Each structure stands twice: as structure tokens, then as C-alpha cells.
Amino acid sequence: MNMSAVGAIYRFEMMRFFRTLMQSFLSPVLSTSLYFVVFGAAIGSRIEEVEGVSYGAFIVPGLVMLSVITQAISNAAFGIYFPKFTGTIYELLSAPVNFLEIVMGFVGAAATKALFIGVVILLTASFFVDLSIQHPVAMVLFLLLTCLSFALLGFIVGIWAGNFEQLQLVPLLIVTPLIFLGGSFYSISMLPPVWQTITLFNPVVYLISGFRWSFFGTADVPVALSLLAIAGFTLLCLGLIWWIFKTGWRIRS
């Protein structure tokens, strides 16, 4: 295992993050505050409680997931796409590293950034609502797995993308709708029965449900199913990346 290479990639990626720390920090704080103003104050005042939790607090897990997932994807996608774009990928390909080490460096850094953003949002949210976390260990586990699995997905997106537009395509066209329709801002039980069934095909539902359970102890789907779903998703992404490096798809001719 070339841990020195993993560390080099990780540090290099994190440096980019620290260079733009203010942007990285300000934008989630601002958008979280906006969500609270719009959903929490304006709409939330008309929805008293959801499943025994104030609406303002109810949306916190969904908000954290929304940002963590988009940040994990876009950071990992950009991280590996940029070397492809500038041509510096030659160095990764010619270095004594295997696919796992490259992935650990890039995905590790992207997941760290996403985790940082998630924590910032949680802290921001705690200024607006009273937050209680019933299952802190599960909460951390769900958060970490989400950061990791979506950073893996982002890594795949970055390798697949042929230009900057495509880099935005997956997050914008697929992931954001899935998150919004995945129960970030409502409980699935609030939907008509047909839609409840359809929603169960949305993988993000399992994530948000499990994450919300760790806060309030209530869930749309069984917690074990949530964990299973995210573990399965992580393995699927890992398998895809393994195949990408084995075949050299879009990176090695």
C-alpha cells in the first residue's frame, strides 16, 4: 500500500479546499439560513408538527443530507475531472499507485469536505431550532457513509464527464430531484398512497429516513433497511470504480 501517495493526493485536494475556505464555509451557511427562513419560518408556521417534531427541526436532517450529498458528488467529480482536463492525470497513471490508493486520496478528501459542510450546517441549524440527537453514533455513521458513498459516485461522474457541463449534469438532473423528492422536507406518510409506493424506489428516501431516525427516533422505512441500502450503494460504486480502473475506461488508452 502506497500510503504516501494516498496522503499526497489527500493533502493536495484539501489544499484546494482551504484556499477557498470562505466560499466553502459561507455558501452552506447562507443557503441553510435561507432554507430556514423560507421553509422553517414562512411555511413551517403553517405546519405545526410532523410526527411529533416541529417542522423547523424536522427538515434539518434533510437539509444536511441535501448539502452533504451535492458537495460530496461535486467535490469528488471536480477533483478527478480537473486532472483529466489539465492533462495532469498522466502523473497519476504513471505513478506507483493502484486504483484503491487513487480513490482513497480523492474520495477521502471529497468526503472530508462534505463532512465539514454537514457539520457547519448542523451548527447553523442549531441557531434556528432546538436539535436533539437521540442516536448520535448512528447519526455519525449515516453521515460518514453518505459522505463516502456519494463521493464515490462523484468520482465516477468525474471520470465519465467529458466536459464541465456534464460534470454538472448528474448532480443537477438526477441527484437534486431525488433528494427533493426523497422526503427532505416532508414525511412520506404525508403523501397519497400511490406516491408512497413510488417513492420507495428512490434510494435517497432510505438515507434521509435513516438519518432522521438518528435524530428523532422516527423513520419512514426500517433503519436496518436504510443501512443496508447505503452499504449496498457504497459497494456498487466501489465495484464500478474497480471496473473503470481495470478496463481503463475513459482514462487509460
Next chain:
Amino acid sequence: MSAILSIRDLQKTYAGGFEALKGVSLDIEEGEILALLGPNGAGKTTLISTVCGITTPSGGSVTVGGYDIITEFRGARSLIGLVPQEVNLQPFETVLNTVRFSRGLFGRPRDDAHIEKVLRTLSLWDKKDNQITTLSGGMKRRVLIAKALSHEPRVLFLDEPTAGVDVDLRKDMWDTVADLKADGVTIILTTHYIEEAEAIADRVGVITRGELLLVEEKKALMARMGRKQLEVQLNERLDSIPAGLAHLDLELAETGDALVYSYDIHAPRTGITGLLNGIAEAGLTLRDLQTRQSSLEEIFVDLVKGDAS
């Protein structure tokens, strides 16, 4: 001396069906400088990319320092430094960070003293905190070299290192290459500039259309392939070559006061005595004599032309 790089029947066919390498075999001795010459699209870069792991070979085998590049890629790649042809750098990083990154990537522990030495040698130390994007083209090329040297490679590939580089920098690079050779580093460079190969290489290989036409000691190649020219300057001006000399391979200079005779130094008879006798018989008197050896460039052009016909 033993071969540090051993290439056996290396083949590369790209997905589109293009055969970039048609079975190249080559041994490179430790500590030598080999220049690979060849026209654009000859397969020089594919050869380097394949050895370095950027391109997957379609057939054949390569070992670097005894390590197979596929099954023992860690051992092989740790020994190799690569300076690519394109100036591929992350624009917003600083020089120091990007060079340190390379060292870490190749599994070497942090060594600030070594990085400083490399940057100073390449006159980059003053620029170490500059963003890459603020550097001139020549400086960026130096950064590429610094990255390749950051992890102390035993084999260095330079893919057209001096393309688009001014004369000063080119001389600097030649000096750097000489220093590396003195440290025992094996260097393989591709170039369009024949004078570069002539100036620094020990051996020269010529590639065209995916095949290695020859690999030879530079001096032997020049001696073997070299045609010489003898320029005979006359005290008289001529309108045409005298009849007594017409059978020789002669050209009359435009000014009319010199004859240029081309001959093969390795032929049993060079014909120089006959030429001089003929000149005397024609009643001409000599003002000066001058011989000239053909350069590698001329040899190269001849070779590639010969292959094309």
C-alpha cells in the same frame, strides 16, 4: 553494464485499429542517454507512454530495473520519472506544492532538502511560491522536469523536452541532463531537434511508423551513414564542369569558383586522388580545400526517406 530498461516485441494497437507500435525491441544500458528520433506520429510518445504505464500495451513485455511494468508496476514505476511533451500542470497550485505532491505520489518520504536542490538546479527556487499560471512557458517546462526529478528516478523520460524553448533554456536543460548522467541516471529523450541528439546522446534510435529502424552509437552511426563532401575552391571561375571531370559526382558552386565533391568515406576508393588529378589535368589551380561531414539531421532525413520509398 546491464540493461536497466528492456523492451521486448512491444506492440500497441489503439482502439481505432491504429498500430502505433509494431513490435519494438530495445535494451537501454544503465547510465546512458538514448535519443529517439522520428517524425511526428512515429510512435515515440506511445513508446514512452506504454513504458510509463499511461497506455496499456497490446503485446510484448517491458522490464524496468528487472521489474515487469504490468505485474510489478510499483517497482517499475518507482524508478521512472516522466517529463511529458505537453505542459500539463494544475494552473492554480504553487510550484513547491505541485513538486512536493509528485514526490509523495511516488511513495517517497518528504524531503525538503532534495526538493530545494531540484528547484535551485532548475532556477525555480525564486518562483517556488508562485502559482503555475503566473509562470512563463519555459518556466512551466522546468516545473515539469522538477516534478519528474522530485522522487529521484533512476530512469528519466524526456518527451521533447525542448520543444518551443529558447536557446538559453535548451542549453540549461542539456547541462541538467549532463549532471543527471553524471549521477548515473539513465535518460531516454525524444526530440525533433537533431542537434539535441547530436549534442547529448550516447546512442540514437530512429523510429518511424511504429518500427525501430535502428539503434546505434551516435558516433558509429554518423561514421557509418555519414557522407562527406569535399569543396575544392579554385582560382578560376568556370561556366561548366570540365569534360575530364564529368564522370565524377561533382557540383559546380553558383559562384563558379568552387567544385563540391560528395563521397562515401567508407567506400574502398573515395575517388579523391582521381578528382585532384583531373583538376590538375584540366589546368585548374587550387585556392583552398575543405571537407564537411554530414550531420545527424541529414542522416536522419535520408533514413526516413529511404524507409518511405
